[in-house]
Amino acid sequence: MTEVVSQQEMRDAFAMFYGMAMSLKDLAPPPEQLSDQERVSRAKAVYLKALDNGFATQLDACVHCGACAQACQYYIGTEDPKYTPIHKLDLMKRVYQRELSPLSWLLKPFVRDVTVEDLHEERHLAFEACTMCGRCNMVCPAGINIADMVAVNRAALAQAGLMPDELRFMVAEQTAEGTIFGADKDLFLFRIGVLEEKLGFKIPIDKEKADVMLVTSGLDIHLFSDATGGAVETLQHMGVDYTLLSDAYEGANFGALGGDDALKKKLTKKLTEAAIRIGAKTVIVPECGHSFPALRWGAAESVGHEVPFDVSTVSEYFGKAVMEGRLKLQAKDHPGIVALHDPCKVGRWGGVFDEPRAILKACGYNVKETESSRELNFCCGGGAGNFLIQEADQLKRVGYRIKMGEIEATGAEKLMVSCGSCRMNFEVGKVKAGDSMPVESLAAVIAAHLPANEGAKQ
Ligand code: SF4
Ligand code: SF4
Structure with a gap:
C-alpha cells in the first residue's frame, strides 16, 4: 500500500482546516430578518405538520421513567436536567397540548404558548446539546424516537431563522455550490490527480456506465484523502467496475444537519439521479456518518420511485467482501x-x-x-x-x-x-x-x- 498522506501532511492539513472551520461563524450570511411573531409562527407550522404526521402519538407515550437521561452523553456528563432527552421535546409537546391534543380545549389556558425566548433556548438544546445520536431511543421503554423529533426541532428552528451561524454558512454554501468547504470540481479533480500520482494508477472519473459509484466529501478532499485513497486502492485491487463523478462527488448533506429539508432532498436527488444515469448497482458513500442515512433512506423519496441501487458505507462494502471471501x-x-x-x-x-x-x-x-x-x-x-x-x-x-x-x-x-x-x-x-x-x-x-x-x- 502506498502512503497517501504522510503524518506531517496530515498535521498541516488539519491545522489549515481547523482554522477554516473556526472562521465559518464570521463568514455566515446574515440571518433572515424576521419579527419575533414570524419566528414563532414559522416554527409552530413545522411542529404542527410533524405532529400531524405521527409524532403526536409518541409524545403521549412517555411514562417519565428517566431512562433516556441515563443514556445521553450530555446529561451524564453534566447532570443538568435540562439535557434530559425528553426535555428537548417539551416545546413541541406544548404546541401539541395547546393545538392538537383531544384535551386542548381544557389544557390551553394552563399551557404556555411558544415565545421567541423558548426558541432561543431550544436552539441550544437541539443544535448544541444533541447530536441526534439515537442512544436515548435504544433505552426508551415507550419506543419514542427522540432523535428524529430533535430533527423536527432543528427544522422548526431553521424555518424560524435560528440555525447556528456555522451551519447557516454550510447550508448557504451547499445551496449555492452543491459541495462544502470550497471543495469545488477543480479542487476535487486536483486532489484526484494528487492521489493518482501517489497511487500510481489512473482513477476512473466520469465513466458513462459503472457498477459502483464511489462518493467522497469536502472533508475528505481537504483533510482525509487517505480515506478516499484507501477506498479507490481497494476497489482497484478487487477489480471492481467503479467510477467517481465530477458532477456528483459530494456525499455531505448539510440540509440534513441544518434542518433544511428542501436542501436535504435536493442533494440526495442529485446523487440518486447520477447513480441511475450510470446504471450503478451500488453507491458507496464516504466515511461520513450522516451521508449514509441521507442517501440510504432518502434516495427513493428524492426521486419519487424505488431506486435500482444499494447504498453502502465504505466499511460495510469492504467488510462484506471480507466476510464473503x-x-x-x-x-x-x-x-x-x-x-x-x-x-x-x-x-x-x-x-x-x-x-x-x-x-x-x-x-x-x-x-x-x-x-x-x-x-x-x-x-x-x-x-x-x-x-x-x-x-x-x-x-x-x-x-x-x-x-x-x-x-x-x-x-x-x-x-x-x-x-x-x-x-x-x-x-x-x-x-x-x-x-x-x-x-x-x-x-x-x-x-x-x-x-x-x-x-x-x-
Ligand atoms: S439523540 Fe440527543 S438526546 Fe438522545 S442520547 Fe443522543 S445526544 Fe442525547
Ligand atoms: S426513556 Fe422514554 S418513557 Fe422514559 S422518560 Fe425518556 S422518553 Fe419518557
Missing part, C-alpha cells in the same frame, strides 16, 4: 490492542457492526470493545454538525471525554474510525485535552493490508 487481506503482526468506534449513523442507525470488526480481524488486529459499543456506543460528541459549532464547544468536550475515556480504558494503542466527523472531533478533542491516541481511517487500514496485487480479483 471476495477480499483477502494480509494479516500483519499487530502486538497491541486497538479500539473501534462505531459511528452512530453507520452503526446504531445502519446496523453496520460485524463488517468493520471482520476487517480488523482479517488485518490481524486485536480489537478490544469499549464499555459501550455497537448499538449502545456513545457518540464521539461532535456528530450531526456539532463539530463545527463553536458555541457547542464545551458540550463537545463532555461527549469526547466520555468516549475517549472508554477508549483509553481498553488499553488501546490506536483507534479505528470510519466517519470523518468523528475523526475530526476526536482530533480536536485530543488537541484540547492534551491526549495522544492515534486515530486512523478504516478505509486506509484496509488498503494498508492489501496483499501484493496478483491481478484484479472480484
